[in-house]
Amino acid sequence: MNSLSKKIISFLTLSLFFLLLTSGSAQAQFMLKEFAGNAGYPTGESANLTSVTQTVINAVLSLVGIIFLGFALYSGIRWMSAHGNEENVTKAKDTLQAAIIGMVVVSIAYAVTTLVFKLVPVGT
Incomplete structure (x- = not known):
């Protein structure tokens, strides 16, 4: 594998990793107000x-x-x-x-x- 292929694979792997991290934080916002209200938080x-x-x-x-x-x-x-x-x-x-x-x-x-x-x- 040449250097360009390694760079492209590394870039895609890191991009996928960081995109997966952001999807988790986006899911954390789902129904947050309802859970916070049930727990007594503002x-x-x-x-x-x-x-x-x-x-x-x-x-x-x-x-x-x-x-x-x-x-x-x-x-x-x-x-x-x-x-x-x-x-x-x-x-x-x-x-x-x-x-x-x-x-x-x-x-x-x-x-x-x-x-x-x-x-x-x-x-x-």
Whole structure:
């Protein structure tokens, strides 16, 4: 097989692969509003200040939770690589404790936010 044939086959294979990926994402949009509505998520039909605020707060809390999870993983790695050095083990324990406290605070904030947005009536 010559070089041109290899390039054409490679191009067609990659094109087919990427086209198959896009068809999956197109199918994901099918009946999305119905499933989101059944699950209790906003369907995008009405974008009022309350729903936008709730979405922003949930996104920020999720990001902060991910950061605290990263700190927990970092402290675990630091603890495992301390090799018996008590100073490094103590620092890792303190970081892990702070990360766990942070995750608990974020979880409580998420629960309170969800409760408040469920109890407060939405204006039209």
